[in-house]
Amino acid sequence: MTKVHNFSAGPGILPAEVLKQAAEACINFDNLNLSLLEISHRSKNYEKVMEESRAMVKELLGLNDNYKVLFLGGGASLQFAMVPFNLLFTEGTAGYVNTGVWATKAIKEAKLIGNTQVIASSEDKNFNYIPKGYEIPSTLDYLHITSNNTIYGTQMKEFPKTTVPLVCDMSSDIFSRKVNGNDFSLIYAGAQKNMGPAGATMVAVDETKLGKTGRKLLSMMDYQVHIKGDSMYNTPPVFPIYVTMLTLKWLKNNGGIPWIEQLNQQKADTLYSEIDRNSMFVGTTAKEDRSHMNVTFVMHKPELEVEFDKLAKEANLSGLKGHRDVGGYRASLYNALPLESVNALVQVMQAFEKKFA
């Protein structure tokens, strides 16, 4: 098979060995002579998958015992509603930092549920930077932030220091760098970037914060219901969770967060250096907020994009087209992307410069 360099923004690249194991489980899971797709989620063999997945999330995020880990369906978009349902008091106010389209969607849903205040935003510059130095009212029920903004290529290098409970959408950079999970009351992430395939969403929540809002919740919207059911209140997305477990194992076995953080730094440094050096391209975000996951850049002469696309295709580079809100290019450097793929992209950028500068 020809090696494809997969820069897709999400669902994104997964480790080859994980894909191989996932394929095997579709035929014969755990030597049961049955496919993972056709066994009960309440079987011993699958319950072990759930337990291991939860344990690895706790370990990788360094979470204390008061945290519970859930794997739910519905995507991060469902969390946009579940977070306020579970943490926003009926008479309280939730704070949001607006760093892009996904944060905007989270704010929209929260407003349908209760009082919501946007306390900082980078909308004025098409979200090409992370707001800093804003005041956080101590009366907020929680402050919602987005650690990495896939579309714009910005990333919070430091998280707000506050006594207000922090809620973080880490969908696009979870497990990519060291964070102290205990600094957050709730972390959620759709699996389909650094964790696994589409269809599962991870929620890690400080259980002591739940059940206090005065709201009567629908069962599927209630974290306490899902905690009580060990994420099996209803049938969970079995296969996406299994592949998540495989991916977390791959991460752990290769050296865990310290290993991946260093590799991700190296990949990002390599690509940003080339963007800054290369006379044909320019980065789109504030330098201090540049994401290590999604690298966005445009061309000085957009009319040459078609030529660059040709070279990229010849070199088997895939998924580089920028989001329509930013244009140009976006290279997503998720955990499973090897340095080799970044080098392949850099070579194409250099060949392009040589030819067209």
Next chain:
Amino acid sequence: MTKVHNFSAGPGILPAEVLKQAAEACINFDNLNLSLLEISHRSKNYEKVMEESRAMVKELLGLNDNYKVLFLGGGASLQFAMVPFNLLFTEGTAGYVNTGVWATKAIKEAKLIGNTQVIASSEDKNFNYIPKGYEIPSTLDYLHITSNNTIYGTQMKEFPKTTVPLVCDMSSDIFSRKVNGNDFSLIYAGAQKNMGPAGATMVAVDETKLGKTGRKLLSMMDYQVHIKGDSMYNTPPVFPIYVTMLTLKWLKNNGGIPWIEQLNQQKADTLYSEIDRNSMFVGTTAKEDRSHMNVTFVMHKPELEVEFDKLAKEANLSGLKGHRDVGGYRASLYNALPLESVNALVQVMQAFEKKFA
């Protein structure tokens, strides 16, 4: 590999050829040299999967043009809330027929949303029959029924005749027999029995019935939002939907609903005949309501269960343990279960009788 006869109640058996294709897609999807698990859901190749899945549901249910087909995350349990949000008027009343645990859960969620009336129930006899001959108030916004009850082994052989919009949870018998989809305003089904693996839920809804309740809906709870986004308002459960498409193709290519209905009849007849003939066993449900999908039976001498379990294990019969609410045994005969597996079970029942009668 030893052949295992998979009677699991769900997630349940899928066709071997589907599992093989699913495994292949984990490695190389559509000759892209990329895994299905790591490509964009907005790629042309995947959009085709969504289109084909929708088209096959419409074809197999015989749906008119006013129906839209959705594939969502969150399971049928999320539909317990989405149905009343979208169809129950703020001042209206929803009617429910209570035929088991899942219907009871649907009623519980609806009650949190608006006025709900249980118009018939078989709770008096542990749900071992389907209520009949009840009055349906013509003022209801909708009537919610469950076509097949996995736990108890009952199935509606005829659907209520009424001018009230019918909503049906078909999770455990969809595509197993001929139904006129146009008799229902909304049909929903978790994939993990006759359709595919866990993680995707199909909703087929008469679009003309939507947007009329006077409710302001959360985006993820709004069928109109998902229709507008072609089930891609957020990242869909990519792999579960793909396997659903493969399973529907398998069904269609083998002769569609007429073929499977006849096969399912044959499987059910074979097993129920043996239950009625065999002196060791007795069926648990009213004969006229016996499910073709989940066959429940108990032993006259429960102390011999351990002996039967031994014989079943030797014959590679898997997933026969009854639900704790009914006890005894449950053989699920979903679409992909071959007649050969039913024959294997019957042989074990006969050998058991010979030895212990």
